[in-house]
Amino acid sequence: MLIKKVAIDLGTTNVLVHVPKRGIVINEPSVVAISRDDRKVLAVGIEAKEMIGRTPDNIIAERPLKDGVIASYSTTEAMLRYFINKALGGVHIFRPEVMIAVPAGITSTERRAVIDAAMAAGARAAYIIKEPIVAAIGADIPIRSPSGHMIIDIGGGTAEIAVISLGGIVSCGSVRIGGNRFDQSIADHIRKKFGLAIGERSAEDVKIKIGSAMYMATPLKMEVKGRDMLSGLPRTLSVSSEDTTEALQHDLEGLVEAIKQVLHDTPPELSADVMDKGIIMSGGSSQLRNLDALVAEATGVACYVADEPLLCVAKGTGIALENLDNYKRSILATR
Secondary structure, eight states, X not given: OOSOEEEEEEOSSEXXXXXXXXXXXXXXXXXXXXXXXTOOEEEETXXXXXXXXXXXXXXXXXXXXXXXXXXXXXXXXXXXXXXXXXXXXXXXXXXXXXXXXXXXXXXXXXXXXXXXXXXXXXOSEEEEEEHHHHHHHHTTOOTTSSSOEEEEEEOSSOEEEEEEEXXXXXXXXEESXXXXXXXXXXHHHHHHHHOEEOOHHHXXXXXXXHOBXXXXXXXXXXXXXXXXXXXXXXXXXXEEHHHHHHHHHHHHHHHHHHHHHHHHTSOHHHHHHHHHHOEEEESGGGGSBTHHHHHHHHHSSOEEEOSSGGGHHHHHHHHHHHTTTTTGGGEEEEO
């Protein structure tokens, strides 16, 4: 096979690239650093993420995707081109076939933009597939069986909730609540409660190290550095996991509400299946402490986090791309 295949999980915070037989070859932040003067791309991925919140006037470090959809077209195209070339390595004579996972709630215009960006970035053919379906494939759920499976894929920009049966989505919901919203809420809460302004990277750090969706019996603590709102000088503060739980209440309520809505729209036969098998969670933000327990408590259905939740979508997209004929029904658009 001379024609290469590349599967891409084009996420709001991370881009993962899966190449058949080699597995996941790239897992980098979806950040691009651009020079303000001539719009030239200076850095992509890990290198560009280091620059967030630390750039001089003439450099912008931006995330070209907002809430799972393209916000800046030219930057997305440059980023895709960089990742495709990096995944295939050096000179490749044949243009690759690319499959990209997109949120289920995406509009046709947004879908077209993703395909156009992939074609402009050097793809021979571009396929688009819905995230919940590939997340389910990646989490080893037998999606083509005639029984209901519920998957919740919580990424950086959106949370995708879907009930899948016979390879298609029966009922789904998409809310723009994800890791980025969690970071923002934690930063806002620390600013309001302690009068300390912290950057988005510090907020993300707090979330990863001590963040919890429910109050814990023994709270975790950590030091966080930022700028004092009153004096304007740097200050260090000790925050606990209780603060993060408090900060995330509102976002998590929105998420639970969306999950209940999807369960409400599910036909009774499939509801019974979901009740038996439980809910599977994937995506990077599903790793938030006690989130599975919170969902289980709110819905009364057992909830499990998939193995390697961050990699589910990329792995599933890779599997779907290798077995195109089997997953024909699940693919949204091609070109």
